[in-house]
Amino acid sequence: MSDLEQFRAETCAWLGANCPEEMRTPMKRETDGCWGGRNWVFQSEAQKLWLERMAAKGWTAPSWPKQYGGAGLSRAEDKILKQEMKRINARPPLLSFGIWMLGPALLKFGTEAQKMRFLPEICRGEIRWCQGYSEPNAGSDLASLATKCEDKGDHFLVNGSKVWTSYADEADWIFCLVRTDNTGKKHHGISFILFDMETEGVSTKPIKLISGRSPFCETFFENVKVPKENLVGERDKGWTIAKYLLTHEREMIGDSGNLKPVAQMVAELGIIPDAALQAKITELTIDEWAFSQTMSRMLAEAKAGASLGAKSSMLKYYGTELNKRRYEVMMDAAGYDGLEWESERSNDGELARLWLRTKGNSIEGGTSEIQLNIIAKHILELPGT
Amino acid sequence: MGLLLTEDEKMLQESAAGFFADKAPVSQIRALRDDRDATGYSKELWLEMSEMGFTGVLVDAENGGFDMGFMAAGLIAEQMGKNLSASPFLSSSVLAATALKMAGDKQAAKLLPEIVSGKMVMALAVDEGGKHNPDAIQMTASPSGNGFKLNGKKSMVVDGHMADQIIVVAQTDDGLTLFVVPTDAKGLDTERTIMVDSRNAARMVFEDVEVTGEQVLGEVGKGADILNTVLNAGRAVLAAEMLGAASQVFQTTNDYLKERKQFGKIIGEFQALQHRMAHLYCELELARTSVLTALTALDKNPKSAGPFVSMAKAKLGSVAKLAALESVQLHGGMGMTDELDIGLYLKRIRVAQELLGDADYHIAQITK
Numbered sequence: 001m002s003d004l005e006q007f008r009a010e011t012c013a014w015l016g017a018n019c020p021e022e023m024r025t026p027m028k029r030e031t032d033g034c035w036g037g038r039n040w041v042f043q044s045e046a047q048k049l050w051l052e053r054m055a056a057k058g059w060t061a062p063s064w065p066k067q068y069g070g071a072g073l074s075r076a077e078d079k080i081l082k083q084e085m086k087r088i089n090a091r092p093p094l095l096s097f098g099i100w101m102l103g104p105a106l107l108k109f110g111t112e113a114q115k116m117r118f119l120p121e122i123c124r125g126e127i128r129w130c131q132g133y134s135e136p137n138a139g140s141d142l143a144s145l146a147t148k149c150e151d152k153g154d155h156f157l158v159n160g161s162k163v164w165t166s167y168a169d170e171a172d173w174i175f176c177l178v179r180t181d182n183t184g185k186k187h188h189g190i191s192f193i194l195f196d197m198e199t200e201g202v203s204t205k206p207i208k209l210i211s212g213r214s215p216f217c218e219t220f221f222e223n224v225k226v227p228k229e230n231l232v233g234e235r236d237k238g239w240t241i242a243k244y245l246l247t248h249e250r251e252m253i254g255d256s257g258n259l260k261p262v263a264q265m266v267a268e269l270g271i272i273p274d275a276a277l278q279a280k281i282t283e284l285t286i287d288e289w290a291f292s293q294t295m296s297r298m299l300a301e302a303k304a305g306a307s308l309g310a311k312s313s314m315l316k317y318y319g320t321e322l323n324k325r326r327y328e329v330m331m332d333a334a335g336y337d338g339l340e341w342e343s344e345r346s347n348d349g350e351l352a353r354l355w356l357r358t359k360g361n362s363i364e365g366g367t368s369e370i371q372l373n374i375i376a377k378h379i380l381e382l383p384g385t
Numbered sequence: 386m387g388l389l390l391t392e393d394e395k396m397l398q399e400s401a402a403g404f405f406a407d408k409a410p411v412s413q414i415r416a417l418r419d420d421r422d423a424t425g426y427s428k429e430l431w432l433e434m435s436e437m438g439f440t441g442v443l444v445d446a447e448n449g450g451f452d453m454g455f456m457a458a459g460l461i462a463e464q465m466g467k468n469l470s471a472s473p474f475l476s477s478s479v480l481a482a483t484a485l486k487m488a489g490d491k492q493a494a495k496l497l498p499e500i501v502s503g504k505m506v507m508a509l510a511v512d513e514g515g516k517h518n519p520d521a522i523q524m525t526a527s528p529s530g531n532g533f534k535l536n537g538k539k540s541m542v543v544d545g546h547m548a549d550q551i552i553v554v555a556q557t558d559d560g561l562t563l564f565v566v567p568t569d570a571k572g573l574d575t576e577r578t579i580m581v582d583s584r585n586a587a588r589m590v591f592e593d594v595e596v597t598g599e600q601v602l603g604e605v606g607k608g609a610d611i612l613n614t615v616l617n618a619g620r621a622v623l624a625a626e627m628l629g630a631a632s633q634v635f636q637t638t639n640d641y642l643k644e645r646k647q648f649g650k651i652i653g654e655f656q657a658l659q660h661r662m663a664h665l666y667c668e669l670e671l672a673r674t675s676v677l678t679a680l681t682a683l684d685k686n687p688k689s690a691g692p693f694v695s696m697a698k699a700k701l702g703s704v705a706k707l708a709a710l711e712s713v714q715l716h717g718g719m720g721m722t723d724e725l726d727i728g729l730y731l732k733r734i735r736v737a738q739e740l741l742g743d744a745d746y747h748i749a750q751i752t753k
Contacts, residue, residue, distance in 0.1 A: 278752050279745075279748055279749075279752070282748045282751050282752050283699075283748055285751070286675075286696045286699055286700055286748070286751070287671065287700075289675075289696060290671040290672070290674055290675045290678075290696070290700055291671060293388065293674045293675070293678050294670055294671050294673075294674040296388060297388040297389070297674050297677070298670075300388055300389050301389065314666070314667045314670060317663075317664075317667060318667045318671070369660065371663075372659065372660040372663040372664065373656070373659065373660075373663075375663035375666055375667070376656075376659035376660070376662060376663045379663075379666060380639055380659070380662055380663065380666060381643075382639070382642060382643065382653040382654070382659050382662065383643065383651050383653050383654045384654065
């Protein structure tokens with residue numbers, strides 16, 4: 001047996017013995033997931049057990065080095081773990097911006113002390129993070145951000161506000177882009193800092209979306225004191241980290257590899273499509289398939305561990321537009337039933353709310369138009385204006 | 386997974402790229418068209434393709450071929466698409482060769498080496514109406530003596546105007562059957578049809594064309610199995626050809642956007658144009674993946690490759706069309722001129738899109 005086969009066999013056995021039955025059912029809604037953090041209330045004993053067991057194994061962040069709470073898995077092993085989890089319908093043990101976004105940035109740009117302080121906590125699901133990027137006047141033009149960060153000798157003083165901060169009201173800490181210098185070009189003078197959301201002067205206000213839900217907040221900073229050791233990377237050079245992190249975010253948002261095929265979603269509605277709808281579903285099925293295969297191809301092409309660079313913009317653009325198309329077709333298929341908003345039958349309008357939520361996919365993490373700009377500039381090498 | 390090319394495949398791709406750019410660039414099809422060439426392709430090129438081993442890419446070594454598989458055939462076709470190189474590669478080396486190879490009978494042993502050497506050209510006569518529809522074959526093969534009599538008509542027989550032999554699909558009492566018929570058979574009337582892409586096909590009318598039992602390819606009534614794989618091979622190779630053609634017009638257009646000036650600016654600076662190109666880039670990447678996947682599936686198991694091939698042919702049908710249309714529009718008035726090659730690509734893509742089933746056809750196939 002090869003090493004990988006051996007690993008698969010062991011993984012399969014371990015998951016079989018350790019994944020609670022309750023954690024082998026599909027999540028009905030986003031809120032069914034485990035986000036962890038200081039104030040997290042586990043929805044069941046099984047959810048708690050599953051997180052603890054996976055974290056002990058280093059499998060909440062399988063590819064991170066062991067000393068930081070990961071399992072040091074190779075890309076091939078990581079893939080096997082994902083496949084084996086999918087095979088038994090295991091839920092992810094932890095949903096975490098710490099794992100998806102901050103962690104990769106800390107691994108690349110953080111000091112050893114920062115890594116040791118934050119990464120193991122992230123892996124154990126003991127700290128929940130939010131991302132302070134966009135501001136009321138810095139959306140697509142992110143680099144024009146203006147949240148002020150002054151050097152007060154033994155600490156930084158932060159004043160300003162952020163918007164579209166995911167789950168800021170539930171997060172423990174924030175990783176935040178701030179302006180430490182506004183005398184030069186806008187990409188210069190941005191710094192990347194971390195601070196506790198319980199620090200005096202931090203407040204949040206949820207934003208109600210068209211879906212009726214509030215996954216995002218406005219976040220305000222009024223004379224917030226931040227210890228200097230919480231600066232990641234070099235002062236004024238945070239834009240490099242911001243871009244690196246955005247690339248990760250794009251790959252993540254674009255990742256529809258694990259999405260349920262639209263044909264299956266329609267079938268689960270119990271609907272038999274007419275010919276015209278069926279043609280739309282098939283056309284989408286082709287694109288879902290071609291897209292997920294393209295994602296595999298691009299990951300295989302990028303050397304192990306290397307970033308996809310500007311190609312991540314392609315995945316972000318296409319993946320999010322595809323997801324919007326999927327939900328338009330779902331609404332077509334569901335007809336009157338899909339329009340129900342408040343009923344037990346419709347799980348309180350779950351489909352309609354998801355449909356509305358997808359409209360943000362092509363806006364958050366850089367709009368589709370921004371992604372097309374990046375492709376035009378960096379891949380097609382078309383001249384800038 | 387076949388999504389990444391092996392070293393051997395990369396070498397083949399490179400040698401095919403060099404070969405077609407050198408021996409059969411776009412200027413060749415333009416000259417053939419302007420000279421109203423009777424064959425419609427360069428015979429010299431065809432013999433050189435044979436020397437390169439391209440004609441025998443799907444033929445086994447026993448019969449003089451190289452048995453390199455469908456991925457290899459697709460890589461060759463992609464380069465033909467880039468250069469709009471005309472040849473009977475699809476009809477003879479892909480469709481006919483696959484049919485003969487699958488039948489694996491005496492006729493195969495006789496005909497395959499001649500296909501490889503390029504001395505003989507064979508074509509496939511399947512469709513009868515205005516659209517690809519192999520489920521609607523009406524041509525009959527009725528028993529006559531110890532053979533059959535063929536009656537009916539065929540349309541869009543690619544390269545049928547100059548082929549030496551035709552593989553004809555007809556209905557017998559036992560089901561679909563394939564016959565090998567020489568083009569000079571008595572009762573067979575052939576009309577050359579010059580198509581919009583300056584390539585050639587034929588309309589054929591069969592009136593009591595007599596064939597012997599020995600001309601049956603494979604077994605009587607068992608033609609459907611062979612035909613299915615033959616058509617899928619052709620579709621995947623056409624998808625690969627379209628990928629080459631579409632990538633080429635995309636590249637040409639991207640270069641043009643960096644050159645052309647209006648309003649005192651390079652037009653590639655305009656965001657409206659940048660976004661159309663960036664979107665097309667994404668679609669072409671998906672198209673490439675779908676072609677690679679279809680060819681890999683065929684090499685793995687031709688019998689189960691149908692859905693993958695249909696997905697690729699449908700995807701390329703729409704993406705290659707988009708590439709051609711965007712290319713004309715972004716070239717402005719110049720895109721409408723015969724002087725530029727853009728129009729030649731638009732025309733070839735339209736034909737390749739239609740051949741062996743357009744996007745609508747394949748979407749319907751997948752749904753079945």
